[in-house]
Amino acid sequence: MNSAVSRLLTRAAGIMIVSGVVLTAAVVPAAATGYSTIASGSWAYVDSAAPRTSFVNPQGNAPVGAQVFASGTVHKFKSYVTFDLASLRGTRVVSATLFTNEVTVADCSTELATQAWLTASKRTPTWAAQPAEELRLPGPGQGGPCPAPRVEWDASGALRKALQEGRSSVTFAFRLPDAQQSDPRFGRTYNPQAHLTIEANRAPGKPTALKAGNVDCGQRKVVGPGGTQLSAVATDQDDSWLTYEFAYWPTRHPDRRVTLQSQGSSGYRAERSVQQSDLADATDYAWQVRAKDNLDTGPWSEVCRFSTDFIAPDKAPEVSSKDYTADAPPGSGGTGVPGEFTFKANGVDDVAGFYYGEFEAYIFVPADRRTRSATIVHTPMRSGPLSMAVRSVDAAGNQSPTTQYRFWVASNQPRVTCTPETGYLGTPRDCTFSSPSPVSAYVYSFNDGPAIEVPAGPDGTAHATVVPAAAGRFNVVTVSAKLGNGNFTESNAHYLNVDEGTPMVEVLTAAPIVGKPLQVKLTSVLPGSTSFTYTWSDDAPVTVPVGADGTAVITLISESPYTKQLAVHTTSGEIESGTAYEYIFIATNAPEINSTDYPRYGYSGEVGLPGRFTFTAAVPETVSFTYTFRGGAPVTVPAGPDGTATVELVPLTQYGNDIRATGTLADGTITQPALYTFYAHPKEPRLSCNANRPSPGERFQCTFTPVQSNVVAYVYKWGQDPEVTVPAAADGTATVNLVAPGPGDVQVPFTIWSVNNLGYRSEALSTGITTGPAGGGKAK
Template identity: 45%
Template sequence: MLSPGTAIAVPGFRIQGVSLLGSRRSSLPARAGVLAATAALLLAGTALPASATQITSIQSTSWSYIDSAQPKKSFADPAGDAPIGAKTDHGKKHVSKSYFTFDLSGLRGAKVLSAELSGKETAVADCSAPRGTELWVTAPVKKAPTWDDQPRELTKLAGPGSLDVCPSDYLDWDAGPVLQQAIDAGRTSLTMVLRLPDNQQYNPRFGRTYRPMLYVSMDKNQPPVTPTALKTGAHPCAETPLVRRGGAAMSATVSDPDDYSFEAEFAWWPVDHPDQRATGIDYVYGSGAYFDPDSQLADGVTYAWQVRAKDSLAASPWSETCRFTTDFTPPATAPTVTSTDYVYEVPGKGGIGIPGDFTLDAGGDTQVVGFQWQAGFTDSGYVAADRPGGTATVRYTPRDDGPMSMSANGLDAAGNYGPSGDYRFFVARNGPSMTCTPARAFLGETRQCVFGPHSTDGATEYLYKIDDEPEVTVPAGPDGTAAISVTPTDAAKSYRVSVRARMTNGNLSGDGGGQIDIDRGAPTVDVPADAMVGKPVVLTLHAVLPGSTSFTYDWDYGEPVTVPVGPDGTARVTVVPDRPYYHTVRVYSTTAAGLGSATNEESVMIGSDEPTITSTDFPECCEGGYETTPGTFTFSSSLPGVVSYTYSFFGAAPVTVPAGPDGTASVTLTPLSTDTQYLDVTSKSADGWVSAPGYYRFYPKSAAPPLTCDATGNLRPGQVVRCTLTPVQPGLASYGYRIRANETTPDVVVQPNADGTGTFEFTAPPTDTKIFLYVDAWSANAAGQRTETSYESYYVDPDAAASRVTRAV
């Protein structure tokens, strides 16, 4: 249950202090129903529609009662319940009224749309007696009343409504009119008296007591507050600023006691023409209102403006009036930028951390009163001119060396930017020098490195770091130098020294220093020139780092192996490559003191043992002999002692042939199609070693005989066609053909003519519909090996005219 004074907010709607006092029935059913339904919606989490009004609850802030038995005594805020009517105590009659005061100070200016006042009975003398409780507004009171000094009772409230129970836990009265009357009269408090009517007041049968607190639930609206904190851009209302385009944005702080979502209405007009008043609306969500009238403003005009807040039922008074003057015309002249401290010539002057003066000149353009400048990517600022159209000096300290530029724009009094002027200059490098002794040395050897200042810049200290280590500061000696000792021990680190000098002007110079020259002692590796896959290969490791006692190496990134360094500074290790071509060996050495050298990573070329395959009949590079034509293929190997070769041709079962005395072998193979042919070959040595396979691919030419027929296009059923085949296949012994239409005819053998050609005829089949007809033809040698197929195609059409045009295929 919500307690009085609790605030509930939903978007566009606020309810404060809705009091739910149990079961209730109102004599004002419509209003009470609205309040109860609203509260129920809130408790159920249901959103309410946007409204400018607020449902709120206030409770009495004080109470007192009077007693006829003690006519001159007031009873203010006592413990216990509030009595009304008569009661008898020890034979003595007491007649009472109870007074309740409400604080109205928070309702100043409010419009009360509806309100109900409620209270709770705690005891009733006789529930069979009719309830006659009355609630009256009294004249203002300055002190607690007594029986002899009662405030005048002015207005009786309609009611009460109640449940048909006794005592009633909820009685309500319509309080809207009396609340509005009090607010309109400017009253900050309202006192009401709870009493019985005169015809019941003195009869103990009608006596009652109430809970000593009354509640008012109301739906009210208060006008928004007059806006405050008015600004034109960043200028308070008291100023009349000169504004550029986009600089006249008007803002104010606004509030509405009932809502956080309302409107702010801005109005502006030329001071000389108040009849040209224009307005704009900002829909406020919160407390800040903003409107930019830029697109509706003219150049060179002084405007006045003000603002008020509005909800759907009321508006605040207009705010105070502010003013501004527009200036939308920027300067026309680009400033010139010059410097004698920093010039364009290379190698330039100055350096990082060395300030220089730059002169900005408006060239007499009196609109310019200052300059906005920028140098590099991060440095910028504003400087006023010594007079309108005059000059200004910027003292700038470069953060980078090399080529740079400074740009400047002239600004007028309104802040309008004129065109940009640019100046290019070069900043000399001024990092400290570094000299190390010895200039080059092995890992583990100490260097003395001396830092020296650049030119005449001087130095009081140096800040240096090695690689990404923390920066260290060392003081400079009387001569401006400083020395450090460095002992490189980590072969993986760069040992690059970055150093800056704290110059005598207190600024830091640019970076100096450099790379410490280190011989990291990576071992070298000797690899035999005849290294072969599958054969032991002896690698010779040579130590370079003085004092090395062991090598650690790995082959093809496998498990590291450590071997001792021999007296001659070398070690020999054996590996057996399991595949040809490129392998990797990595090796580093370690001294007795545990100092590790850099790692040398060598690429080792291992020769392949796969056989070499050659053929002049069917070369691998290009198209060779015809299909069905035998070709010779020769196998050879770089391995000694090869005794045989095993080959597989075009997916057939492997075949083994012996090697000749020269270690080679030749075979004759016949490709039977023009498909790419595959030949894989391995060799076998006398010791049983089987090589990796060699691969050979070749591409036979087609020997299909060209086919020409004396008809083209469409054929008529029954038409006879004569065809000729021309020989291509070496060793040709016969031709063959077949006809494919609705059915495929058997293969027909055609014997060659004396000139080697072959001829045959066929008849187009009978048909009542159009059909396709195909002629396939080929040749074969004495071994019966067929070539690929030549073909012709026709359309057999019962309606076609016969065609006898001969064409070549």
């Protein structure tokens, strides 16, 4: 390159956006597409003044148009940029933009008209041998000042053409229109590091991991009742959500192709059900699947196959065993003793296996393809009558009726004897294990303890010592025998007779009462007991020593009545005896309240009529009684020599007549309270008036008639007037004159009660009289 051209190409600094040969910069993908930016890997220019020289990857900027050198020679230039398309193979271009930036502009008043052309590939272009210009890119577009910081062309069509033709690279030419090519005023230079921004979509890949149900493609799959699930996995580099298209058809009728769709995530298994109703019985089917994103459809998978069989075996299988027969006791074999059981198809041709199990068939064993039978080894772990359920099954999973094969397993569980047979807690027991079968060892556990293995002696027995030490539970030795084959027999549970040494309890105090000490005698039973521990009601446990005679006497006090629990056990070393529970009734020390005038909870007498009530002490030491009546102030009365006191009380209302009383003992102790409730007959007076709805200002009369005995007066309150007392006539009645207040159509309250010759008032009658211009019924 001559020095003038070199200076021209390097006098302006280029804007280097990306360095390196190829750059792919992925951004966040939109649905079903991916964005990337790649940089040109090489560039070149051609010069009309050097028509046979090729300028490839020189230093400097890319010239376009005409330039006049110092010598006066006019040079016309075209520049070329080349991109590697390896990253775009297998994609569909949605859009593409070619862009670079201007470095120098000869005259910014001229329009920007630089063209970009897709050219035929040519490694070393020269002015005399320029690559063919095949397709002009729409543009240019620019923005901003001059020189333009970004000039771009639409490369979508050009890239699609290059990729469709299978090109591995693409070269674009930068040139001016023919009308401007020779005019130096339009000359420009560009950054030779051009870029392509491409929006492209990659179709989903070919689905893999095809399965019909849980059977891989290539293996024989027979579909039974209910149909099957077809599934596969497809991946897409641009989209995470795919539509799967499953297709299936009878192999003899490919024209009956059925397609079903399903949604799934890229890289994850997608499924689609094929229902039995959509399939024909005894038919071979082929199927395949492909995946689609929002823009493109991937290739079909390989073809897989399945067949159908909806008819179940119509006969239950035959079951037999020489080792375990249906003979009655003693039966055959034994627990832990394996035996063979043979299953036969019973004439059904397509049996593939059998399900079996004790009582319920759930274990699968395949059938021999030639004999359609299977033999299994089963080891019973229970003696006595057992049943083995067996069903045959074909390759499609159709199952036959069930055969229940009944057999009797001989009892070979070990025997256990313990000496002594009965004993107290803490007494060691020597237990002997024996078996009707040859055994090598025994494994036993006591209560919740660990399993311990002891070898069998020459006579086939073994010994173990256990010590029952816990009360309140079953003490059990559980033992299994170890057979020569290493299996264990059914276990045997031997329950020990254990005397828990529960102490005896004797209440010494007759008729225990609240607040008074009571004595209880405790007698130990468990040998070696050194202490009693007792709990009285909700109190904390108390421990006392066992006396030389094996007893102890304890004193208890209860501050509340009724039944209380006493729980007692003894302790001998680290062993606690059984617990004795004694329920002791504690009588209340509250006084008793009685009345013949007003019996408890009954209706008697009348309101205002006094009655006599007697308090009787429950404890001889009672010196006085304190009572309240109807929640009034407390009143204290002395107890007579006979421990009683009588008071007179007057009920003033029908309800709420409660008497609460306590006794006070000589030492100042207050007893439990007693409650006494009674009811008095209501005795409110009756009322009648001679006016119906009296008008405002109208005078009228009302008569009071007694219900209470010995009435001497009435007290009434009319409306807002103050209370008025009037005497009763000899017949016990009274008449009063009243004036109806205004305005009309109101109800005026009227309250009346009577007073007898002892000054006791009756219940009050509360009513109302309606006033108004219109007539109405008499007041009541």
